[in-house]
Amino acid sequence: MSRFGGAGIFFARSMSHLGDVQPQSMHFAEALPLRSGAHLRDYTLVYETYGTLAADRRNAVLVCHALNASHHAAGTYAGDPKSEGWWNNLIGPGKPLDTNRFFVISVNNPGSCFGSTGPMHPNPDPAAGGRRYGADFPVVTVEDWVDAQARLIDALGIHELAAVIGGSLGGMQALAWALRFPERLRHCIAVATAPNLSAQNIAFNEVARRAIVTDPDFHGGHFYEHGVVPKRGLRVARMIGHITYLSDDAMEAKFGRDLQAAALGYTTLDIEFQIEGYLRYQGDKFSEYFDANTYLLITRALDYFDPAFAHGGDLAATFAGARSKFLLVSFTTDWRFAPARSREIVKALVDNRLDVSYAEIAAPHGHDAFLLDDPRYHAVLRARFDRIAAEAPPVRTVNASAAAPIDGRTAARSAKVAE
Amino acid sequence: MSDRKDMELIAELVPPGSRVLDLGCGNGELLAHLRELRQCSGYGIEIDDANVLACEQRGVNVVQLNLEEGLALFEDQSFDVVLQLDTLQHLRNTEKMLRETARVGRIGVVSFPNFAHWPNRLHVAAGRMPVTRVLPYEWYDTPNIRVGTYADFEVLARRDGLRILDSFGIQNGSVVRRWPNLLASVAVFKFERG
Numbered sequence: 179m180s181r182f183g184g185a186g187i188f189f190a191r192s193m194s195h196l197g198d199v200q201p202q203s204m205h206f207a208e209a210l211p212l213r214s215g216a217h218l219r220d221y222t223l224v225y226e227t228y229g230t231l232a233a234d235r236r237n238a239v240l241v242c243h244a245l246n247a248s249h250h251a252a253g254t255y256a257g258d259p260k261s262e263g264w265w266n267n268l269i270g271p272g273k274p275l276d277t278n279r280f281f282v283i284s285v286n287n288p289g290s291c292f293g294s295t296g297p298m299h300p301n302p303d304p305a306a307g308g309r310r311y312g313a314d315f316p317v318v319t320v321e322d323w324v325d326a327q328a329r330l331i332d333a334l335g336i337h338e339l340a341a342v343i344g345g346s347l348g349g350m351q352a353l354a355w356a357l358r359f360p361e362r363l364r365h366c367i368a369v370a371t372a373p374n375l376s377a378q379n380i381a382f383n384e385v386a387r388r389a390i391v392t393d394p395d396f397h398g399g400h401f402y403e404h405g406v407v408p409k410r411g412l413r414v415a416r417m418i419g420h421i422t423y424l425s426d427d428a429m430e431a432k433f434g435r436d437l438q439a440a441a442l443g444y445t446t447l448d449i450e451f452q453i454e455g456y457l458r459y460q461g462d463k464f465s466e467y468f469d470a471n472t473y474l475l476i477t478r479a480l481d482y483f484d485p486a487f488a489h490g491g492d493l494a495a496t497f498a499g500a501r502s503k504f505l506l507v508s509f510t511t512d513w514r515f516a517p518a519r520s521r522e523i524v525k526a527l528v529d530n531r532l533d534v535s536y537a538e539i540a541a542p543h544g545h546d547a548f549l550l551d552d553p554r555y556h557a558v559l560r561a562r563f564d565r566i567a568a569e570a571p572p573v574r575t576v577n578a579s580a581a582a583p584i585d586g587r588t589a590a591r592s593a594k595v596a597e
Numbered sequence: 598m599s600d601r602k603d604m605e606l607i608a609e610l611v612p613p614g615s616r617v618l619d620l621g622c623g624n625g626e627l628l629a630h631l632r633e634l635r636q637c638s639g640y641g642i643e644i645d646d647a648n649v650l651a652c653e654q655r656g657v658n659v660v661q662l663n664l665e666e667g668l669a670l671f672e673d674q675s676f677d678v679v680l681q682l683d684t685l686q687h688l689r690n691t692e693k694m695l696r697e698t699a700r701v702g703r704i705g706v707v708s709f710p711n712f713a714h715w716p717n718r719l720h721v722a723a724g725r726m727p728v729t730r731v732l733p734y735e736w737y738d739t740p741n742i743r744v745g746t747y748a749d750f751e752v753l754a755r756r757d758g759l760r761i762l763d764s765f766g767i768q769n770g771s772v773v774r775r776w777p778n779l780l781a782s783v784a785v786f787k788f789e790r791g
Contacts, residue, residue, distance in 0.1 A: 505653075524660055525670045528640065531616070537649050538661040554646045561653040 193272035199253030199263070201226050201293065204333055210288070210326055213482075216316040220302040223330050224293030225249045225285040228269060229277035231336070236570040238336045239275060239563075240327060240363075241265065241284040242344030242351035245419070245476050246468060248292035251284040252277075267551040274560035279567045280340065285330055287323040289315060289476065291469035298402060298469055311471075313399025318475060320347070320483045324354045328362070340566050341365035343559075345548035346515060347476070350483045353523070357485055360501040365566055367559070369507045370548040372519035373493055373526070374484035379514065382422055383477040386415035390470045399471050408470045413461030415473055420460050425511035425544030429453065493522060494529035504534040505562050507555060509547040535562075602770030603708075603783060604630065607682060610706050610763065610787050611635060615677035618701060620664055620694070621684030624648050625657030632657070639676060665690055668697045681707045686741040692757065699759055699790045711766060711777070711784040713746035718779075731782040747778040750786055760791040 203224045209217035226249050231238060241251045243264070252269035255261040269275045269282055286294040297315035300308055331339065342355040342363050349371025356366040375383070390396060393411030397404050421429075433453040442450060449455045489495040504527050508520035517538050527534040537558045541547040547555070604627050611617060613635045619628050622641025625648075631637035640658040643649050652659035660670065665688060679702030681694065686709045688694050698705040710731045711717075720727035726736040734741065745753075747766060754761055766773035766781020773781040 521662075521670060528660075528670060529672065529675075531638070533658055534640075534660070535649075535653055535658050536660045536662075537646075537653070539646075554650070557650050558653050561650060564654070565656050 194270065196228055196253035196263075196266070196270040196277060198256045199226050199228060199250075200255075201249060203293065204330055206326075206329060210322065210329070212316055212322045213319045214317050218288055218295065218316055218318070218322075218326075221288055221295035221326075222293075223285055223288065223295075223326060225283060225330060226251065226253075226263075227284075227334075228252055228282040229280050231281040231334075234570075235336050236338065236340060237279060237567075238281045238283060238331070238334075238339050239566075240331065240339050240342045240355070241269070241275075241282055242323075242327070242342065242348035243284065243287065244344070244346040244348045245480070246464070247348075248290065249284045249286035249294075250292070252282070264549065267549075268556065268559065274556050275343070275563055276567070280563070283331070283334065283336075285327050287318070288326055289318045289472060289479075291467075291472040296469065297399070297471035297475065310400075310402045312402060313471060315471060315475060317478060317482075319479050320350045320354050321358060323479070324351055324358055327351070327355075328359060331362075337362065339363040340570060341367055341563070343367035343369070344371070345369035346371055346545065347480055347483075349515075350480075354483075354485065356500045356502050356504070357496065360499055363502045364569070365505065365562065366500075366502045367505045367507075367562065368520075368523070370509055370512055370515045370520075370545055371506075371523075372515045373486060373496075373522050375481055376519075380481050382418060382514075383481055385418050387474050387477060389414035389418070390473060393470075396470060399474075401470065407465070409465040412465035412468060412470055412473065413458070416461045416464035416468070417457040420457060422514045423545040425513065425542060427511060428543050428546075431542070432456075493526035497523075497526045497530050497532065500527070500530065500532055502532075504532060505558070506534065506536045507539060507548075507558060508536075509539050509541045509543070509545070509555075511542055512545045512547060514545040600770060603767050606767055606770075606772060607680075607706065607708060607785060608635065610785070611637060611678050611680075613637070615639075616675075617678045617680060618642070618671065618676040619680045619682070620668075620698065621681065621687070622648070622652065622657070622659065625652035625655045625659060627680070627682070628652075628657045629655050637678075664688060664694060667693065668701050671701045673700055674703055676702045678702055678704045678706060681705065683708055683710075685709045686743045686745070689742065691743045692753065695753070695759070696757060699757070699788070704762070704787060704789055705759070706785070706787050707750075708767075708783055708785045709745065709750075710741065711747045711781055712744045713748060713778045714768075714782045715779050716782075729782070747781065747784040750784060754786065754788055758791040759788040761786055761788045763787040 201224050203222050205222045209219040211217055247264045250263045251265045252263040271278050286292045288294050289296050297311040301311045342352045344352040349368035352366050352368045355363050390408055390411035393408035395406040396408040436452040438449045438455050486493045486496045506520045508517040524536045539555045541552045615637045617637045617639035619641040622643050625641055628641050640660055642660050642662050644663050649659050649661045679698045681698050685691055685707055716729055717727035764786045766777030767783040768781045
């Protein structure tokens, strides 16, 4: 024990970059039954892993991504130092989710546009005649994603996860894990999330969707065949989304009423205020890489998430079957997923006498705070992961055969990372 | 809870195996103590970031809340014991929290600095507000915005229909049952809804 403790202290003091990582993919021939009644057939999931799976396989942590993120949660891609994963400040050697201790898995959800089977891929239905899915991609839900992730975890030879962690839509997936597979995770860490979307949240999503589907280049979701991208719609969708991720204060501090030029131009068409330029830039950037159908699918998954619906809206009854320990975190300036929504979840867990801790971080950044490295926020996550590691001390002396339940490629790469 | 001996004396008021809610749980020391020595479970409530982190490091369930907002998160009589130790004097809404304590817990336990302890009386008699080990602050910077006495609490408890099950003072780590209003710096009350 003392040896592990000593190692933990050593690593905690030496935070370093994960280094280069490589995505992997896994094909699933067996169709995935979806909530809608449809099936996702013949699909592929892209994922990344960081760290080494312990011989007892009890140190695996699943990271769930939110709306516009991917499996690339940490590390960089070779030759591209700017390609840091979206949660690189959290995951890595000596970081709060310490890859010296944990085997971290990050899966791209189906329907996404970053490699896993999505609307831009060919529809395997013979009736589609090799056409891309487009708008015919089946509607996927948070629960469907969790089922897909569970199959991948199965294939990696892991039965029980030390933790499932996610923020925002990722937090909904962590909650769904605790509800669907209560015996398969020891800790559920849900950050800046909600038990369902409010009417206001659904309204924002609907504005974004209308922007996309009314773009003349959308072509009913089959724009691939027309060689166009509904960029105008995507830009507006991103702009409205982006506004909701920031707090009023953060926007005021960053832009205020600062002007683009030295003086007002008295124009209704050109950019006058810097906030306009910023939003247009964010919209342009987003429209270059994000898929319009994916945006529709993922915002719908957000809208649909409502585990209490099947229990007459009774969230306490919903969590009656949960078994894991919980950590919830919210941010005081997050008005999209406000602290009050996290407290609803805390109440349901307390009503069920489940172990839960809840941190309400007074961060100024709004919803985006879950991606930033506020020291109070990261200290709480670090403390939780330290405890998780202490509950199941990692087996450090792993020989190659014990560490390689997956495939040769992963084991080789993991070994490299473990150095 | 500055003093470990005080904490142990108060822990003895909590029946073994209780489900406990600790309002203003600090760094979670008492909850950890109750879990390990008296097989209790439950949650702490804290507003302070550093204390929330300390609880998380200890593995004590902690919910970050401002007690001034009340205990809407908790159902009636959902805990065996609700503790409000060294907390009541910091709250603007003292009486409301006392009622909330009695609503949520089958038993309530409160402790607070006894303003009528004799050295305090001497300070006031000499024309100055007391500055002592238990009340170490000056009048202008004290977080103790509700200063009361052992005897005052008995009056408030009666007014709010609380039945006092046990009460005593603590002085230098010892229980004081004889003239606690005069001889003890800390007042402790165990009560239930009457």
